[in-house]
Amino acid sequence: MKNRVAVSLKVNGELFELFIPPWQLLLDCLRDDLGLTGAKRCCIEGQCGACTVLIDGMPVNACLYLAIEAQGKEILTIEGFGKNGELHPIQRAFVERGAVQCGFCTPGLVVATKALLDSTPKPSEDDVRIALSGHLCRCGCYGQITDAVLEAAQVMTQKAP
Amino acid sequence: MPTLEEVIKKEGYSVIGHPVPKQDAWVKVTGEAKFADDLYFPGMLYGKLLRSPHPHAKILHIDTSRAEKLAGVRQVITAKDFPGVKYGNFAHTRDYLPLAADRVRYIGEEVAAVAAVDLDTAEEALDLIEVEYEVLPAVFDSEEAMQPDAPQLYDHVANNVAAESHFEFGDVEKGFAESDHVREDTFETQPMKHAMLEPHACVGLWEVTGDVTLWSCKSSPYVVWRHLAMGLDIDPGKIRVVQTYIGGSFSGGKQEAMPMDFCAVMLSKKAGRTVKIVHNMDEVLTIGHMRHPMKLWLKTGVKKDGTLIAQHCKIVANGGAHSSIGQLSIFLPGLGLNLPYRVPNVKFDAYRTYTNNGFAGALRSHTQPQICFARESQLEMIAEELELDPVDIRLKNVRQGGEVTPSGFRLETFGITEGIEKVVSASGWREKYKKLPRGRGIGMAASGMISGARLMSHSASSAEIRVREDGTVTLMTGSTDAGQGADTVLSMIAAEVLGVRTEDVLYAMVDSNVTPLDPGTFSSRVTLWTGNAVKRAAEDARKPLEEVASKKLQVDSKDLVFRDRRVFVRNQPGKGLDLAQVVRMVQNRLGHPVVGRGSYSSGDDPIAVRGGHGNVSPAYSASAVVVEVEVDLETGLVTLVGVWAASDCGFPLNPMLVAGQAMGAFTMSMGQALYENLIRIDGKVMNASFRDYKIPLILDLPKVENVKLFDVITQDSNGPFGAKEAGQGPGDGVIGAIANAVCNATGARIKSLPISPDRVLFALQKGSA
Numbered sequence: 001m002k003n004r005v006a007v008s009l010k011v012n013g014e015l016f017e018l019f020i021p022p023w024q025l026l027l028d029c030l031r032d033d034l035g036l037t038g039a040k041r042c043c044i045e046g047q048c049g050a051c052t053v054l055i056d057g058m059p060v061n062a063c064l065y066l067a068i069e070a071q072g073k074e075i076l077t078i079e080g081f082g083k084n085g086e087l088h089p090i091q092r093a094f095v096e097r098g099a100v101q102c103g104f105c106t107p108g109l110v111v112a113t114k115a116l117l118d119s120t121p122k123p124s125e126d127d128v129r130i131a132l133s134g135h136l137c138r139c140g141c142y143g144q145i146t147d148a149v150l151e152a153a154q155v156m157t158q159k160a161p
Numbered sequence: 162m163p164t165l166e167e168v169i170k171k172e173g174y175s176v177i178g179h180p181v182p183k184q185d186a187w188v189k190v191t192g193e194a195k196f197a198d199d200l201y202f203p204g205m206l207y208g209k210l211l212r213s214p215h216p217h218a219k220i221l222h223i224d225t226s227r228a229e230k231l232a233g234v235r236q237v238i239t240a241k242d243f244p245g246v247k248y249g250n251f252a253h254t255r256d257y258l259p260l261a262a263d264r265v266r267y268i269g270e271e272v273a274a275v276a277a278v279d280l281d282t283a284e285e286a287l288d289l290i291e292v293e294y295e296v297l298p299a300v301f302d303s304e305e306a307m308q309p310d311a312p313q314l315y316d317h318v319a320n321n322v323a324a325e326s327h328f329e330f331g332d333v334e335k336g337f338a339e340s341d342h343v344r345e346d347t348f349e350t351q352p353m354k355h356a357m358l359e360p361h362a363c364v365g366l367w368e369v370t371g372d373v374t375l376w377s378c379k380s381s382p383y384v385v386w387r388h389l390a391m392g393l394d395i396d397p398g399k400i401r402v403v404q405t406y407i408g409g410s411f412s413g414g415k416q417e418a419m420p421m422d423f424c425a426v427m428l429s430k431k432a433g434r435t436v437k438i439v440h441n442m443d444e445v446l447t448i449g450h451m452r453h454p455m456k457l458w459l460k461t462g463v464k465k466d467g468t469l470i471a472q473h474c475k476i477v478a479n480g481g482a483h484s485s486i487g488q489l490s491i492f493l494p495g496l497g498l499n500l501p502y503r504v505p506n507v508k509f510d511a512y513r514t515y516t517n518n519g520f521a522g523a524l525r526s527h528t529q530p531q532i533c534f535a536r537e538s539q540l541e542m543i544a545e546e547l548e549l550d551p552v553d554i555r556l557k558n559v560r561q562g563g564e565v566t567p568s569g570f571r572l573e574t575f576g577i578t579e580g581i582e583k584v585v586s587a588s589g590w591r592e593k594y595k596k597l598p599r600g601r602g603i604g605m606a607a608s609g610m611i612s613g614a615r616l617m618s619h620s621a622s623s624a625e626i627r628v629r630e631d632g633t634v635t636l637m638t639g640s641t642d643a644g645q646g647a648d649t650v651l652s653m654i655a656a657e658v659l660g661v662r663t664e665d666v667l668y669a670m671v672d673s674n675v676t677p678l679d680p681g682t683f684s685s686r687v688t689l690w691t692g693n694a695v696k697r698a699a700e701d702a703r704k705p706l707e708e709v710a711s712k713k714l715q716v717d718s719k720d721l722v723f724r725d726r727r728v729f730v731r732n733q734p735g736k737g738l739d740l741a742q743v744v745r746m747v748q749n750r751l752g753h754p755v756v757g758r759g760s761y762s763s764g765d766d767p768i769a770v771r772g773g774h775g776n777v778s779p780a781y782s783a784s785a786v787v788v789e790v791e792v793d794l795e796t797g798l799v800t801l802v803g804v805w806a807a808s809d810c811g812f813p814l815n816p817m818l819v820a821g822q823a824m825g826a827f828t829m830s831m832g833q834a835l836y837e838n839l840i841r842i843d844g845k846v847m848n849a850s851f852r853d854y855k856i857p858l859i860l861d862l863p864k865v866e867n868v869k870l871f872d873v874i875t876q877d878s879n880g881p882f883g884a885k886e887a888g889q890g891p892g893d894g895v896i897g898a899i900a901n902a903v904c905n906a907t908g909a910r911i912k913s914l915p916i917s918p919d920r921v922l923f924a925l926q927k928g929s930a
Contacts, residue, residue, distance in 0.1 A: 037199035038192020040408070042358050043442045047851035050358055078192035091190035095182045098817040101825065102644025103189030104358040104408030110190055125864055133860045136851065138357050138409050139644050140828030141821055142859040143868055 007071050011036065012080030018067075026070050027051045027062035030077060038078035038107040049135030052108035053077045059115040061134075078107035081114070089159070090114055093152035094145070101139035109135050113149050121157050125150065162579055163874055168812060168883075175724050176657040177882045180817035184649045184668060185406070185642065197362035197378040197405040198439045205364070206235055208428050208438035209283040210421060211273040211290050212448075213265035216517035216844030217299035217312060220263055220292060223273060228289040233282035235432040237290065239273045242427055248392035248418065250384075254324060254484035256315065259392050259423030265294070266314050266482035267517050268844050269448045274424035276436045299517035301844055303456065303479040306514045314482065314515040321515040323480045324488040326495055328773045330567035331506030333462075336471025340462025344543055348459070348535040349913040352479070352839040353452040353832075354445075355524055356856050359408020361415065362439040365425025369433075373426050374401045380410035380643045381417075381681025382671045388418030393426070404671040410643035411829070412523035412683055413450035417485065446849035449520035451839060453478040453490050453513070453528060457535040467547055467554040469504045474532070476511035481520030487513045489616060490523065494532040496773060499566040500609025501577045501783055502558040507567060517844045523683060526889035529610060530830055530896055537606040537897025538912065541904070550594070551901070552585050555607050562875065569775045574875035574885075576809030577607055580785035583871045588787040588805040594905070600794050601802075602906025605787045606894030611778035612879075612886040613686025621762035622691040623677040624698040626655060628706070628755040630748060632726055632741035634661055636698075637669045639679020640691040645825075645888050646818035647687045651695045653814055654881050658699035660723025660740060685886030688814065689779060692881035693761035702757025705747045710738060713746070763879075779879040782890040783809040786827070790902040794925065797918030799835055799903055801863050808891045809873035812883035816872065819887045823870050826892030832857045834896040838915050 004019045011034060018033055027044075030036040030053070039062050040050035046061040053062045054076040081088040087095070090113045100106050109132060116123060116131040123131070128149045137145065163171070169178040188194045225237040240262035249255035261270050273290050277283035298312040305311055306321040314321055337343055363377035373395070379385045382402040390397035407415060421438040428436040440448075455478045462471040476494060480487045495509030544554040559581070560566070562574040584605065585591070593603045613620070624638045636655050642648035652666035669676060679691065707718040710728045714721070720731045729737025747753050768775040789803035806823055813819040836855040840847040848854045862868070876883030896914065904910045909924035 031199075032201075035201070036192075037195070040196070040359070041198055041439070042360065043851045045442075045850060045852060048358055082191055087187070087190065094190045095186040098180075098182065098821050100183055100186040100189050101646070101821055102357070102359070102407060102409040103185065103194055104196065106189050107192040129859050129864075133858055136358060136856060136858070138355075138411070138829070138856060139821070140825035140857070142828065142857075142862045143824055143865050144821060145859065146865050 005068065007068050009067065009070055009075060011075045012077060020067055022068050024067045025063055026065040026067045029067035030062060036077050036079050040104055040107065049112065050105050050108045052111045054111055054115055057115060057118060059112045078111055081110065089155045090152040093148040093155065097144050097148040097151055099141050099144040099148040101141055105135060105137045109145060113152065116149070117153055117156060121153060123149070123153055165813065165816060165872065165874065168874060168876065174657060176653050176663055177814055178812070180815060181649065181663050183646055183818065184652055184663065194406045196359055196408050197364065197376060200364050200376055200405065202364065202435040205435045205437055206276040206278060206428070206432055207280045207283050208274055208276045208425055208436045209287055210271045210424060211287045213261065213268060213270040213272055215265060215294055215296050216268050217297040218265050218294040219297060220261060220265060220272065221295055222293040224291040225273065227291070228275060228286040231282065231286050231289060233278040234275060234286045235278065236276045236428050237273060237286065238424065238427055238431065243392065243423065244394040246392060246394045248388045249484055250486050251488050254488050256484050259420055267519055269519060270482065271420035274428060276428040276432050299844060301516050301518055301841070303477045303514040303516060306516050307512065314517065318515065322512055323484055323515045324491045324513040326492040326509065326511045328495060329508040333471040333473045333506045333508040336506035337462040340470045341465040342543065342547060343460065343462045344539060345458065345460045346539050346912060348457045348538065350455045350531045350534065351914045352454045353524065353837045354839055354854065355411040355413045355450065356854065357409030357411055360440040360442055360445045361419060361421060363422050363425050364435055364437045365422070365429045366435045367426050367430035371399055372401065373399055374403060375422055375426060376403045376405055377422060378405050378407040378415055380407055380415045380641050381683060382641065382673055383639055383679055384416060384681050385418045385422065386673045389422065392418065392423050402673040404641055407641060407643040411525040412527065416523065416681065416683060442851065443849040446854055447519060447846045449481060449483060450485065450522045451519060452524040453480065453521040455531045457531065459535045459539055461539055461543065463543055465547065467544065467549045467557050469502055469558045471506035472498055472504045473508040474498055478511065478513045479516055479518065479521065480513040481516055481518040483520040485520055485522030487522065490521065490528050492773060494528040496568060496777055497529050497532045499568045499570055500781060501560055501607050503560050505567060518841055519846065525826065525829055526610065526892050529608070529893045530833060533606065533608050533893045534896040534900065534914065537894055538900050541901045542910065551605055552581065552590060555581055559607060568773060570781060571776045572781050573879060574809070574811065574877040575609065575781055575783050576873035576875040577609065577783035577785060579873045580783055580807035580809055581607055583807040583873070584785045584787040584805040587869050588789065588803065590787060593789070600792050600906055602792065602902045602904070603787060603789045604898045604901030604905050606897035606901065607785045608890060608893035610685060610782045610784070610886055610890030610893055612689040612780040612782060614684045614777055615763055616768055616777065619680050621760055622679050622694045623758070623760035624691065624694040625677055626698045626702045626757040628659065628702055628744050630741065630745050632661060632665065632739070632744055634659060634666045635669060636666050636695065637676045638691050638695060639671055639677050640687045641671055641682045643682060645822060646815065647682065649818060650688055650814050651691060654692050654695045655699045658696060659703055660728065661726055685889045688884050688886060689880045690761055692884060694759045696881045697759025697761065698757040700757070701759055702755055705753050705755060706743050709746050710743050713738060780811065780877045780885040782885045782887065783873070784890045784894060786894050786898045788898045788902050790899065790906055792903055792906045792921060794907065797921030797925070799916055799921065801831065803863055803867045805869045806891055807871040807873055808887060809875050810887035811877040811880045811885035812874055813872045814882060814884050819872060820870050822888040823891040826889055827895050828857050828862065830892035830895035831899065833914060834899040835915055
């Protein structure tokens with residue numbers, strides 16, 4: 001167990017005490033140590049966006065971020081969306097607008113959409129395209145993804161007082 | 162042509178034709194869907210593969226002793242651990258071994274494998290394996306490979322010709338003699354990768370009992386099941402292949418067993434643990450399986466009025482180091498020449514070569530985009546020379562439903578004319594063609610596609626259904642959902658027949674120990690073939706329910722309606738029973754489980770891959786596409802500004818999913834047209850990364866309002882509820898349409914892919930390229 005350091009990470013509101021190699025990627029830590037496999041292992045170089053999580057509200061490629069760097073920060077993964085058997089409005093919009101095919105890119109897109117809508121509650125189509133330009137979808141659902149984000153924005157702003 | 166709503170009303174569909182979300186979208190948006198790399202087992206080991214650094218070499222000696230001594234390493238294997246039996250698709254082209262034995266034939270070929278307690282240790286161990294190679298001369302270009310003095314990849318294959326295909330329907334020489342105008346062109350297409358986001362991944366388990374299990378993201382699990390039995394030389398009954406969620410497939414490595422699959426189970430056998438192997442993205446982009454790069458020579462003869470008389474096509478395809486499905490790859494483009502145009506005389510001569518590159522195989526719409534690019538580009542040049550409008554020359558030559566092609570295709574329906582008319586009118590073609598400012602252009606293409614080829618010895622599909630006592634349904638087939646929507650469409654077919662809702666149907670993933678044997682998910686076959694099997698299985702399951710309900714309601718079973726979870730008398734919805742009630746009567750009181758079985762084969766004899774005459778598919782889809790582009794005359798960058806696409810999928814069982822498939826196919830072809838290119842220098846891939854291998858981004862597509870999709874409804878009686886394929890055909894013509902639009906915008910005719918800025922600028926300087 002040499003080369004390991006003690007860290008505490010706050011993920012989806014829960015605190016985890018871990019003993020990990022200091023070079024471990026946040027992505028591997030989430031998946032291998034915490035069993036949170038919603039963030040996907042894909043390009044491991046920040047090109048595809050499939051491993052996106054929020055750190056203090058900012059979308060981050062978990063494959064380019066060391067787990068030890070995330071100490072003292074709020075980490076939100078796809079597993080933190082939707083509560084008590086209810087989907088988050090962004091998740092619901094992705095389902096209903098046909099924005100999911102193989103679904104490998106989906107968790108990253110849902111997470112990144114939350115970051116967009118938190119900062120820009122009423123985005124234009126261009127805002128959506130720019131915010132999601134770091135995400136690959138090989139199934140080619142980009143039009144449906146755009147529709148879903150715009151619909152989620154509408155639902156969420158209507159709900160807000 | 163009827164509208165969607167008219168058909169739904171006339172046929173009384175309660176499920177079919179309605180846009181419902183994909184069944185598994187719910188579990189995918191939450192991140193709970195388990196893909197292969199999301200599986201973890203107690204005590205699981207991590208595997209890695211050692212790959213050849215040489216394009217062509219003899220393996221003289223492998224020393225694994227240092228690797229074995231590294232702390233944390235549990236097993237190291239080489240070819241010696243396997244029985245040395247080749248596996249592959251066709252008996253006469255089998256050339257894979259689980260690990261290379263005495264020779265490597267491309268950079269990236271698997272030579273040894275390691276299992277260790279973690280990935281870092283496994284990777285470190287790879288560096289400690291010593292392989293002594295004797296480097297051999299290598300060949301990378303197809304035409305060079307066919308020269309008599311070229312390095313030979315296989316001792317049993319002369320001149321590196323891995324497969325060839327020749328046929329003629331009609332008499333092309335006579336046809337050219339009768340033509341007023343003959344044109345010859347050569348086109349080149351590039352190596353393109355599937356680039357699905359989920360890397361190949363698997364977990365292997367070999368139990369002491371001799372039972373072998375592979376969990377993997379395989380789109381055709383039974384192909385893998387057979388390959389594993391072949392390469393491991395054990396009884397298929399001892400092998401179990403369990404499908405996980407599939408993060409995109411598009412054929413390729415998820416279609417067949419790969420070295421990683423053999424190694425995962427063999428490492429497990431020796432280590433007594435489960436072993437997981439996942440490719441890194443650089444491995445995915447380097448190793449075999451990609452779209453065949455092709456050189457296509459096309460000669461076409463026409464009458465002055467544009468009537469097509471004869472077409473002769475020659476192809477040399479760069480197959481790389483292994484055969485994969487190459488025998489089929491080199492046959493299908495020739496068949497593609499028979500659609501969508503009425504060409505009475507067709508000749509085809511094609512060669513697939515072995516070279517010291519990563520190998521080529523099937524990729525979405527298997528070889529059709531290449532042939533369509535050549536044909537649609539050349540047709541446009543012919544139209545220009547004859548001073549005909551590109552729309553008119555296509556409408557003059559397209560086939561119609563009811564026709565039989567010279568190759569023997571029987572087209573019951575073929576809605577190409579309607580498709581072309583729709584995209585022409587919606588795009589404003591007549592107002593735009595040759596009327597847009599320089600740098601802006603419009604282009605079109607048309608294409609036809611099979612709905613599942615009847616080429617393999619196994620082409621039939623089957624389905625099994627069980628209705629549970631609460632009226633919900635479990636549906637098992639051997640077809641997988643790789644994202645295209647099979648889970649939903651097949652569930653909808655069962656739901657329509659049994660009168661339940663789509664969400665009442667539980668679609669099982671493939672487990673070769675349990676689910677029906679099936680050829681697999683490829684060739685645009687699932688909706689039609691498996692769909693027909695599901696429909697029959699549902700009808701079979703309904704029989705005992707009809708029997709009991711008709712007695713109880715005292716009507717003839719023909720007068721029963723199954724709908725909205727009820728069984729009632731036609732035109733008297735009040736007079737009926739809950740479906741669950743009927744199921745309980747049959748199952749719990751009479752003791753008959755409510756199960757149904759169905760299967761489908763098209764009824765025709767299979768077609769020999771040599772010769773090729775016959776009705777290759779039960780039905781044929783038709784697609785037409787118009788694109789508008791903006792070309793930056795200073796940088797050569799092409800931007801898509803509008804897309805209008807129409808497809809005849811027979812009947813859209815789920816219009817939301819059909820639209821998803823149409824745009825997916827479009828986007829993938831657009832990637833090949835404009836960006837994608839696996840760059841190889843002396844067999845070494847130079848861009849094995851998404852940084853450098855560019856696939857389309859959200860920003861590359863036109864805005865949502867500038868993309869318009871249309872369904873042409875023809876209701877083909879060969880498909881379930883009139884449906885034909887929808888997932889591949891819409892992409893076939895796209896490259897040709899983009900090439901035509903770029904030419905329309907700039908005058909530059911690009912005949913080599915991709916249509917990258919450098920090629921556009923070069924063509925602008927030269928006038929053509």
